[in-house]
Amino acid sequence: MTLREVSTRRNRAERTDLGTSLDRALAILEMVSGNGGGTTNAELARRLSIPTSSCSYVLQRLERTGYLTRSEETRRYELGIKxxxxxxxxxxxxxxxxxxxxxxxxxxxxxxxxxxxxxxxxxxxxxxxxxxxxxxxxxxxxxxxxxxxxxxxxxxxxxxxxxxxxxxxxxxxxxxxxxxxxxxxxxxxxxxxxxxxxxxxxxxxxxxxxxxxxxxxxxxxxxxxxxxxxxxxxxxxxxxxxxxxxxxxxxxxxxxxxxxxxxxxxxxxxxxxxxxxxxxxxxxxxxxx
The missing domain is CATH 3.30.450.40 (GAF domain)
Incomplete structure (x- = not known):
C-alpha cells in the first residue's frame, strides 16, 4: 500500500469517526433535552446501543464545552448554559x-x-x-x-x-x-x-x-x-x-x-x-x- 493510499484511508476513517461522534452528540443532546431531571451515562448508552465508554467520551466533550452539565450529587447530565x-x-x-x-x-x-x-x-x-x-x-x-x-x-x-x-x-x-x-x-x-x-x-x-x-x-x-x-x-x-x-x-x-x-x-x-x-x-x- 502506498503512502497516499494510507493517508486517504486514514482521512476517510477520521471523517467517519467525526460523523459518528457528531451524530451521537446530537442524539445525546436530544435525549437529555427530552428527559426532565437529567440522564445518566448508562441510560444514554443503553438507549443509543453503544458502549458506555464511547458514550462517556462524548458526554465529557459536551460537558467540557458547556453544552451539558453533570450534577455532583446525582451524577446525571442536564443541558448546559451553552x-x-x-x-x-x-x-x-x-x-x-x-x-x-x-x-x-x-x-x-x-x-x-x-x-x-x-x-x-x-x-x-x-x-x-x-x-x-x-x-x-x-x-x-x-x-x-x-x-x-x-x-x-x-x-x-x-x-x-x-x-x-x-x-x-x-x-x-x-x-x-x-x-x-x-x-x-x-x-x-x-x-x-x-x-x-x-x-x-x-x-x-x-x-x-x-x-x-x-x-x-x-x-x-x-x-x-x-x-x-x-x-x-x-x-x-x-x-x-x-x-x-x-x-x-x-x-x-x-x-x-x-x-x-x-x-x-x-x-x-x-x-x-x-x-x-x-x-x-x-x-x-x-x-x-
Missing amino acids: VLGLAHGVLRDTGLPGAVDSILKEIAEKTGQAVIIAILCKDRITILRRTGLPELNGVDFEMGSSFPAHATAIGKMLLARLSDADLRELLDSQQLVKRSPRTINSKDDLMRNLVDIRRRGHSTSNGELFMRIRGLAVPIMDDAGQTCAGLTVAGPRLRLDDDEAIRTIHDGAAMISKRLRETAEHRRSLNSPFDVLTALRHFAADRII
Missing part, C-alpha cells in the same frame, strides 16, 4: 420575543392557562416561548423543552399539517411510546385523530403527556400559507369544548402570524438576508436546540 445561549440567539434573530410576548400574555389572562409556542422537530416538539402558569402539575414546560409530538395537542396539530407523504414517512420510522395511560400508541388511531384535527382546525389532548393536563392547539401560519409553528393553551382546568378558549387561541395565532410577517417584511426592506419565517422552519428542520 445550549440556552443558542436558543436565545435564534429567538433574538427571529424577532419572536418582541413579536409575540404581549399576545401570549393576553391569551394567558383571558384563559387562565399556560400559553406555549412550539415547533415540530421530526417526531418531537420543541418549546420556543411560554407564559402563564409557572408550572403544570409540577411540570415546568420551559423554553427548549422537548416532548413527543404524538402525546401533545400542539404536536398532533403540527403532525396534522404535514403532507400525507411526509407524515407516513415520519410515522414509519418512529415508535409511538406511551407517556401516560391515555397516550395514543397505535399509528392507525393516531392517523384517524390527525384526520379529525385537519377537519376541525384545532387539536386537543387530555392527559396524554401527563395526567390531568389538557391542551388546545392551533397552527401559526406564514405568508405562504404554510405552518411554521403551533400555539397551545394548556392546564389542569382547561375545558376542551370551551368555544371561547378556541376562538381566543385562533385569534392569537392569527395576530402572531401577522406580526411575524411584518417582522420579516421589515427585515427585507432593510436588505437583511434573514427571513423570520424561513428561520423558524430551518430551526425545526436542523434541530438547533
Whole structure:
C-alpha cells in the first residue's frame, strides 16, 4: 500500500469517526433535552446501543464545552448554559420575543392557562416561548423543552399539517411510546385523530403527556400559507369544548402570524438576508436546540 493510499484511508476513517461522534452528540443532546431531571451515562448508552465508554467520551466533550452539565450529587447530565445561549440567539434573530410576548400574555389572562409556542422537530416538539402558569402539575414546560409530538395537542396539530407523504414517512420510522395511560400508541388511531384535527382546525389532548393536563392547539401560519409553528393553551382546568378558549387561541395565532410577517417584511426592506419565517422552519428542520 502506498503512502497516499494510507493517508486517504486514514482521512476517510477520521471523517467517519467525526460523523459518528457528531451524530451521537446530537442524539445525546436530544435525549437529555427530552428527559426532565437529567440522564445518566448508562441510560444514554443503553438507549443509543453503544458502549458506555464511547458514550462517556462524548458526554465529557459536551460537558467540557458547556453544552451539558453533570450534577455532583446525582451524577446525571442536564443541558448546559451553552445550549440556552443558542436558543436565545435564534429567538433574538427571529424577532419572536418582541413579536409575540404581549399576545401570549393576553391569551394567558383571558384563559387562565399556560400559553406555549412550539415547533415540530421530526417526531418531537420543541418549546420556543411560554407564559402563564409557572408550572403544570409540577411540570415546568420551559423554553427548549422537548416532548413527543404524538402525546401533545400542539404536536398532533403540527403532525396534522404535514403532507400525507411526509407524515407516513415520519410515522414509519418512529415508535409511538406511551407517556401516560391515555397516550395514543397505535399509528392507525393516531392517523384517524390527525384526520379529525385537519377537519376541525384545532387539536386537543387530555392527559396524554401527563395526567390531568389538557391542551388546545392551533397552527401559526406564514405568508405562504404554510405552518411554521403551533400555539397551545394548556392546564389542569382547561375545558376542551370551551368555544371561547378556541376562538381566543385562533385569534392569537392569527395576530402572531401577522406580526411575524411584518417582522420579516421589515427585515427585507432593510436588505437583511434573514427571513423570520424561513428561520423558524430551518430551526425545526436542523434541530438547533
